Every structure is written in C-alpha cells, then in structure tokens.
Amino acid sequence: MKILVCVKQVPQKDAPLKLNESGTWIREDVSYEVNEPDAFALEEALRQKEKHGGEVVAITAGPARAQQVLREALAKGADRAIHLEDPGFVGLDAFNTARAFAAAIKDEKFDLIFTGLQSDDYGFAQTGVILADLMGWPHATIIMQIEKSDGGIKVKRELEAGYFQFVEMPLPAVLTIQSGINKLRYATLIGIKQAKNKPLRKVTLAEVQSAIGANLQKIERMYIPQKTKKTEYLEGSPGEIAKKLVDKLRNEIRVL
Amino acid sequence: MALKFRGVDFIEFDTLLTDDERLVRDTARRFIEDNLIPIIEECNRAGRFPRELVKPMADLGFFGASLKGYGCAGMSNVEYGLVTQELERGDSGVRSFVSVQSALVMYPIYAFGSDEQKQTWLPAMQKGEKLGCFGLTEPDFGSNPGGMRTRARKSGNEYVLNGEKMWITSGSIADVAVIWAKTEDAKDANDGSSIRGFLVETDRPGFRAEDIHGKWSLRASVTSSLSLQDVRIPASNLLPKSGGLKSPLMCLNQARYGIAWGAIGAAMACYDCALQYSLFRKQFHNEPIASRQLVQEKLAWMISEVTKAQLLVLQVGRLKDQEKVKHQHISMAKRNNVWMALECARMSRDILGANGVADEYPIFRHMANLESVKTYEGTHDIHTLIIGQSVTGIDAF
Numbered sequence: 001m002k003i004l005v006c007v008k009q010v011p012q013k014d015a016p017l018k019l020n021e022s023g024t025w026i027r028e029d030v031s032y033e034v035n036e037p038d039a040f041a042l043e044e045a046l047r048q049k050e051k052h053g054g055e056v057v058a059i060t061a062g063p064a065r066a067q068q069v070l071r072e073a074l075a076k077g078a079d080r081a082i083h084l085e086d087p088g089f090v091g092l093d094a095f096n097t098a099r100a101f102a103a104a105i106k107d108e109k110f111d112l113i114f115t116g117l118q119s120d121d122y123g124f125a126q127t128g129v130i131l132a133d134l135m136g137w138p139h140a141t142i143i144m145q146i147e148k149s150d151g152g153i154k155v156k157r158e159l160e161a162g163y164f165q166f167v168e169m170p171l172p173a174v175l176t177i178q179s180g181i182n183k184l185r186y187a188t189l190i191g192i193k194q195a196k197n198k199p200l201r202k203v204t205l206a207e208v209q210s211a212i213g214a215n216l217q218k219i220e221r222m223y224i225p226q227k228t229k230k231t232e233y234l235e236g237s238p239g240e241i242a243k244k245l246v247d248k249l250r251n252e253i254r255v256l
Numbered sequence: 257m258a259l260k261f262r263g264v265d266f267i268e269f270d271t272l273l274t275d276d277e278r279l280v281r282d283t284a285r286r287f288i289e290d291n292l293i294p295i296i297e298e299c300n301r302a303g304r305f306p307r308e309l310v311k312p313m314a315d316l317g318f319f320g321a322s323l324k325g326y327g328c329a330g331m332s333n334v335e336y337g338l339v340t341q342e343l344e345r346g347d348s349g350v351r352s353f354v355s356v357q358s359a360l361v362m363y364p365i366y367a368f369g370s371d372e373q374k375q376t377w378l379p380a381m382q383k384g385e386k387l388g389c390f391g392l393t394e395p396d397f398g399s400n401p402g403g404m405r406t407r408a409r410k411s412g413n414e415y416v417l418n419g420e421k422m423w424i425t426s427g428s429i430a431d432v433a434v435i436w437a438k439t440e441d442a443k444d445a446n447d448g449s450s451i452r453g454f455l456v457e458t459d460r461p462g463f464r465a466e467d468i469h470g471k472w473s474l475r476a477s478v479t480s481s482l483s484l485q486d487v488r489i490p491a492s493n494l495l496p497k498s499g500g501l502k503s504p505l506m507c508l509n510q511a512r513y514g515i516a517w518g519a520i521g522a523a524m525a526c527y528d529c530a531l532q533y534s535l536f537r538k539q540f541h542n543e544p545i546a547s548r549q550l551v552q553e554k555l556a557w558m559i560s561e562v563t564k565a566q567l568l569v570l571q572v573g574r575l576k577d578q579e580k581v582k583h584q585h586i587s588m589a590k591r592n593n594v595w596m597a598l599e600c601a602r603m604s605r606d607i608l609g610a611n612g613v614a615d616e617y618p619i620f621r622h623m624a625n626l627e628s629v630k631t632y633e634g635t636h637d638i639h640t641l642i643i644g645q646s647v648t649g650i651d652a653f
Contacts, residue, residue: 031263033282071276075283186283188315188317189280189317189318189329193329193330193331
C-alpha cells in the first residue's frame with residue numbers, strides 16, 4: 001500500500017504563547033513540534049507498511065522550519081517527503097491547505113491518505129475531509145483501527161459515549177486518525193542518519209498558487225481570556241458579615 | 257509535586273544546532289522523560305541499576321553512537337554530546353553506564369582492537385547483548401594511573417594477569433573488562449610506557465567483581481572492585497594497537513567530553529526545577545519567592561552559567577568533529593561544566609529549602625551524583641593542572 005501522511009508542525013503543547021502584534025495569531029518565536037494526532041497517523045502508516053509492504057510518504061506545508069517534522073518522519077521510517085515550503089502556507093485555512101496538497105500530489109497514485117484527526121493549534125479537523133472531497137475519494141474520521149479486507153479496508157471509528165462504528169470502504173480513501181490508536185516509536189539515531197539520504201521534494205507556493213484562492217475562514221482577533229470574576233472579602237464581626245451577605249444576596253444578586 | 261522538565265535555552269542556543277542535532281536531542285529527551293524519569297527515584301532509593309532500559313537504549317542506538325560501522329549510528333560528536341546531556345538530565349548514573357559502554361569499552365576496542373576483536377564485541381555491545389567495564393583505577397592509584405600495580409605476564413600463548421581495580425562502573429554486570437596492566441618490560445614502578453590494554457572475559461577463572469555498597473552517589477549505576485588472580489587470557493586478547501598510558505587517556509578523553517555535555521543536563525534539571533518551584537512557592541505577603549532579589553540572583557547566576565557551559569562544550573564538540581580538539585580543551589569543558597552543575601545543584605537546593613532535601617524533587621540526587629562526576633575521569637583539580645600545564649608548558653602534577 002502506498003500511503004501519504006499529512007503532518008503539521010504546531011507550537012509545542014506546553015510552550016508559553018505570546019500574541020503577535022496584530023492580535024491575530026501567536027508570535028513565531030516559540031518551540032514547535034509534530035502535531036500529536038499526526039504522529040499517530042504516521043505511526044499507523046508505518047505499521048501498515050510493515051504488514052503489507054508499500055511506501056510511506058510524509059507531506060507538510062509551512063516555512064523552512066517545518067522541514068523538521070518531515071525529517072522526523074523520515075527518521076522514523078517514512079520513505080520520502082514532500083515539503084510545500086513558504087511562510088505563506090502558515091495562514092491557510094483548511095480548504096486552501098487541502099487544495100494545495102491535492103495540487104502537489106496530482107501526479108502521484110496513493111492508496112490511502114492519513115491525516116491526524118485535527119491539529120493542536122487551529123483544531124479545524126477539516127483538512128483530511130476536504131482533501132477527500134477534492135480527490136473524489138471516500139473518507140472516514142476518528143479512526144481507531146485499520147484492517148485490510150478483500151478489495152478495500154475495514155476501519156473502526158470512535159463515536160461518543162464509548163460506542164464504535166465499523167465501516168468497510170474501498171480504496172483509495174482518506175482516513176483521519178485518532179490519537180492513541182497505537183504506541184509511538186522513537187526515531188533511532190541510525191534512522192536520523194539515514195534520513196539524510198532520503199528524497200525530499202520541495203514545492204513552492206507559486207507551483208500550487210493557481211489551485212488555491214482567498215481564505216474563506218479568517219481569524220479576526222485572538223486574545224487572552226479576561227478575568228471576569230472577582231472575589232470580594234466581607235469584613236467585620238460575624239454578625240456584620242452576615243448582615244452584609246444577606247444584603248448582597250437580596251439586593252445585588254437577588255437570590256433571596 | 258512532580259514538575260515537568262521544560263528544556264532550558266536562554267540565548268536561542270538551539271539555532272546553533274542543525275535540524276538533525278535537535279532531532280537527536282529531542283528524541284533522547286522524550287525517551288528519558290518516558291522511560292527513566294518515572295522510575296529513577298525508586299532506582300536511586302533502592303540502589304538499583306535500571307537494567308530493563310539497556311535493550312531500549314540499544315534499540316535507539318545510544319551505545320557507541322559516535323562510532324562508524326558495526327551497527328553503530330555514526331553520530332557526530334555534537335550529536336553524541338546532546339544524547340549524554342539528555343541522559344544525565346535523567347540521571348548521572350545512567351549516563352555513566354552509557355559512557356562506560358560507549359567511550360571506555362567500545363571506543364578502545366574500535367581504536368586499538370584487531371578486526372577479530374571488533375567483530376566479536378562491537379555489534380553485540382551496540383545491541384546491548386554484551387556489557388563492558390573499564391579497569392584503570394586501582395585502590396592506590398587514582399589520579400596517577402601510571403603507577404598502577406596490575407601486571408600482565410606472557411606465558412606461552414597466554415597472558416597471566418594479576419592486580420586489583422577499584423571504582424569500576426558496571427564491574428559486576430560486565431561480560432568483558434578492558435583491563436589496563438603493565439607488561440613485564442616495565443622498567444620501574446613509575447614507568448607508564450609498558451601499559452597495554454587487555455580484553456578479559458569476566459567469566460574467566462581468577463576474575464572476581466564485588467560491588468561497592470554504601471554509596472551516597474550514582475546509586476542507579478553499579479560500581480565494583482575487580483580482583484584478578486592469575487587470570488589467564490589468550491595472547492589474542494591483547495588490544496594490539498594499545499601502547500603506553502596514552503591509550504587509556506585517549507579513552508578518558510572520549511568519556512570526559514561526554515561528561516562535559518552530561519553535566520549541563522544535570523544542571524538544567526536542577527535549574528528548571530528551582531525556577532518552577534520559585535514561581536509557585538509563596539512566602540511573605542502571599543507572593544512567590546521568585547519575586548525576591550536573593551532568589552532572582554541565584555536563578556540569574558544559574559542560567560548564565562548553564563548558557564556559558566553550553567557555548568563552551570559546543571565549541572569543543574565542533575573542534576572534535578573537525579578533528580582539531582586538544583585534550584586541554586576537553587579538560588576545560590569537563591572541569592568548568594561539572595563545577596557549574598554542582599554549584600547549580602547546591603543553589604537549587606537552597607531555593608527549594610527543606611523540599612530540596614527529599615527525593616520528591618530530583619535536585620539532591622543530582623547534587624550527590626555530581627560529587628562523583630566532579631571526581632571521576634580526572635578530578636577537578638587534575639584538570640586544573642592539565643590546563644595549567646597547557647598554558648605554562650610546566651608540569652605541576
């Protein structure tokens with residue numbers, strides 16, 4: 001099976017975030033890491049390849065720094081990588097990101113495309129679903145298990161309240177993978193060395209520009225939630241405090 | 257209350273590293289966080305070496321990481337250093353184990369061994385299937401190894417070894433010991449030129465390893481004394497390219513280099529813990545102690561010293577990768593960085609007050625460990641003399 005895995009570089013989960021000057025996103029000087037659900041998607045792709053043979057290709061869109069997530073994917077065992085490299089890819093909405101990916105892989109023939117369920121930063125959970133539509137492929141979301149069946153695959157989807165759904169679907173298809181589906185491997189030191197010699201194709205913004213349009217979704221304002229609650233201490237003797245409390249409950253909060 | 261390590265980088269040190277170097281560091285950091293941090297305090301209390309981590313560490317390629325071939329990863333010296341930094345962020349004892357396996361056993365076999373010796377030992381040691389120890393120090397000869405009493409006498413096609421070795425990391429769990437001994441052509445007690453290295457399988461009759469108990473330091477690694485009484489080994493167990501005191505000192509140079517990085521890891525662990533603690537610990541007017549000048553002074557001192565130590569060892573590592581490094585450069589990095597780390601540990605302990613004494617926090621363990629690290633692989637004072645000798649041209653040993 002030939003599997004494409006979409007991997008996003010996101011700010012580290014416990015990194016302290018600062019808003020940028022325009023208050024529309026965070027400042028760039030933060031530590032980055034692989035989006036966690038994408039790490040599980042990659043791991044699942046590698047396991048499928050180990051079982052059934054084939055090829056695993058990692059793809060990302062982002063500035064030069066985003067190459068780090070591809071290096072990590074290659075070090076863990078991906079065969080090659082595709083980097084849509086431009087700072088302009090950072091602000092794309094899910095629709096445009098999916099359109100850019102579809103344009104970048106138009107000459108390839110994959111059996112499966114995996115994405116993480118959602119990204120840890122925007123959290124849209126849309127890129128995979130839209131990509132499936134653009135490709136004209138079926139898709140399934142929140143995948144917990146994948147088995148090859150005759151002529152297709154059987155997948156286990158996580159529903160709410162502990163319920164699961166089993167779906168049979170044909171290939172090619174797009175799956176969005178839930179975190180925790182498997183146990184992540186570490187990149188080995190020798191894997192990191194070997195990754196240097198694996199092919200990494202770069203795609204410029206200009207090459208996919210004609211496929212994308214203006215963002216349909218825009219972040220107007222980002223802000224740190226304001227504290228709206230304030231604790232007030234009532235002082236005095238117990239009798240006075242009780243009197244003030246009754247007054248507040250009756251006249252301010254009006255619950256008595 | 258367990259505080260999660262967040263990494264330490266004051267001056268965008270990471271931008272001095274390549275993508276691969278950062279990936280190596282992050283991989284090692286994640287491995288230590290997942291596998292060592294949850295068990296290390298228990299290991300330290302029990303005086304237990306976490307043997308269960310040998311195979312996972314081997315799978316990641318931690319053993320002999322900077323050697324080429326034989327299944328080894330062929331890391332650069334900077335990458336190898338970053339691994340030891342992360343190992344020691346976990347625990348100096350576990351880092352010591354890896355240093356011994358890599359720099360003190362695999363390296364001499366790689367550098368001084370025959371092809372047959374390399375084929376026999378290196379792949380198995382890389383996989384963690386065989387463990388090694390390094391026997392140089394003796395009960396009466398620490399800083400002055402040239403005076404060693406251990407002797408190797410040629411007898412037909414064999415060598416017969418006699419002597420005592422002391423403070424040997426991994427001694428009783430090793431499958432093979434690299435034993436340094438003087439051959440019979442030694443002119444006198446202080447003649448170091450006849451020192452040769454020998455591979456001694458630890459199951460040979462006459463070889464005994466006894467663990468040293470009651471250590472207050474490096475409790476998560478094994479420290480032993482070795483006794484060799486008429487141990488017979490085939491002549492082919494001699495490391496053919498070893499010759500003179502220079503050979504074991506070359507091994508120590510490898511290990512000292514790793515220690516210079518490792519100490520930064522221990523210092524980072526202490527500093528980051530103290531910083532986080534100072535921000536939530538409230539005293540006087542219900543304000544965090546981090547808002548007080550005396551605490552800030554300590555934090556500022558520590559972050560400055562950690563940063564200087566990073567720059568020092570990175571430059572030494574770059575020189576080593578360019579094959580331009582001199583032993584006095586490594587001495588400076590080892591001496592400075594271990595001292596700095598021990599001072600950071602003590603200062604962090606101060607910031608944590610009584611809480612710094614208990615093993616709910618990692619600081620006291622690091623502090624106790626670093627006392628050993630300051631002493632082994634050339635004491636702080638011996639490295640002072642190496643630097644002094646280098647700048648004056650005069651030996652003051």
